[in-house]
Amino acid sequence: MSGKRGDDGGSFEDRLAVARRKQGLDAPPPGVGKPAKGGMSAMGIGLRVGVELVSALVVAIAIGWWLDSFFHTRPFLLMLFVLLGGAAGLLNVWRLLMPKDPAKTK
Amino acid sequence: MAAGHTIDALGQFELHPVLGAVGRSVGFSQSSMMMLIAAVLTIGLLVVGMSAKAVVPGRLQALAEMLYDFVHKMCIEQIGEEGKKFFPFVFTLFTFILLGNLLGLLPFSFAYTSHIAVTFSLAAIVIVLVTGVALAIHGMHFFSYFFPAGAPIYLAWLIIPVEIISYLSRPVSLSIRLFANMVAGHVMFEVFASFIVMMAGAGLVGYIGGVGPLALNVILMGFELLVACLQAYVFAVLTCIYLHDAVHLH
Incomplete structure (x- = not known):
């Protein structure tokens, strides 16, 4: 053999x-x-973007809620962290969709 | 199950104790049972498959080698040479999730990855490991991760919280993605299967009409096989990407 x-x-x-x-x-x-990241179906990308946005918001709301009950400032920190969470969600989506070119040139 | 006009799509995710009185007393559910089966199958595949040690592998050996090779390559590609250190962890994670997803598609079994408690535990392990690795390698320098170099310092108050939230959202998105995919698939199976039963109750027309949802379920099974593999792969590859970040800090 x-x-x-x-x-x-x-x-x-x-x-x-x-x-x-x-x-x-x-x-x-x-x-x-590569395809698993770049060549995914439109539905797959939509699902991932949705999950990224929601999860950042969930974390931010949890942090805001906890800080509020810690400092006894119920609505205010929660309001602030909802905004921050939205920003973090967009950052996640940006990282998900954008970093291909800089990563390649690096 | 669908005797009336209700569709009980979520009942399938309830946990029941198995193995009689012993299982009941220790809370050993069908979920734990499937985890045990998955672990035994994985170890069995590797032990039995590799016992031949043939140059030209048989079926089981080829399966074991391809699985090993696939994860090994993924680790090295995504993390770099240091990836070899994390290979056992990623391999365990990948096979555990893959078998959970696939075994869950069998009749009378249970997909333990359809519980957020399970997926979030896995994601929490990943994120604790990643943070631990980053702290061990880079020490306090790790915290520069939350403030990208070159960003204007007067924006620090905004960038740092946003980066921290983004970092902490990783395990959440990791676990929600796997859990949501599995739940969605199994709910769709249940709903279409209920349609078949309901149609069959409507007499001859129903028998013919029931072919539609049955065909849909067959197609869905193929799709779910893809999703089961893809989600296990996505979980493992994201773990590798996070480990890469931890090792190299960008």
Whole structure:
């Protein structure tokens, strides 16, 4: 078995590479790495953007609520942190959609 | 289940104790049961699959090797050479979530990743690890992460809270994404399956009409298989990206 493989060494490697490519065995790992982020469906991107926006807001509201009950200033810090949370959500979305070019040039 | 006109789409996510009186006394639910099965299957695959140690792998060995290779490559690509250190963690996380998602699609089983308690625990582990790694490598310098270099100093009061909230929202978005995807899929299964039963109750026309939701459920199963793999991949890859940030601090 191993002798046979040694005989047509280079050509076997070539044929193996061709066969693997044809079966899609080589393509997925490098291919999957990018499409999952960039080439996602419109629905997938929409879902992720929504999740990012909401989760930042949830965290900010939780922090605002907790700080308010700590300092006894019920509505004010919550109001401030809702705004900050919205900003953080937009920052998340910006990071999600924008960083491809700077990351590549770096 | 759908005997009346109600569709009980969320009942499937309720936890019930299994294994009789023993399970009841320790609160061993079907969720814990599935986690145990997933862990046993993972270890079983690796142990049994790799026991042959063949040069030309058989089916199980090929599966085990591809899984290992896939996560290993992902770690190195996303984190860099240091990624090898985190490979066991990412591999465990990936296989646990992947098997949870996939096993949940089998009849009479339960998708433990459809509970936010489970997904948030996983995300919390990730974020604590990432913060710990960053503090261990960079020490106090880690906190410069919250104030990007070159930003005007008089905006610090605005940038720092926003960056901190953005950082803390990572585990939340990580857990909500996985949990929401799994819940949505299983609810859709339940709703369409209820339609089939309801249609069947309407006589001959219903028997013919019931083919529609049945076909939809078949298509949905294919889609859910994709979602199960994709969400496990997304969770693992985001963990890697956060680890990259922790190791390199941009």
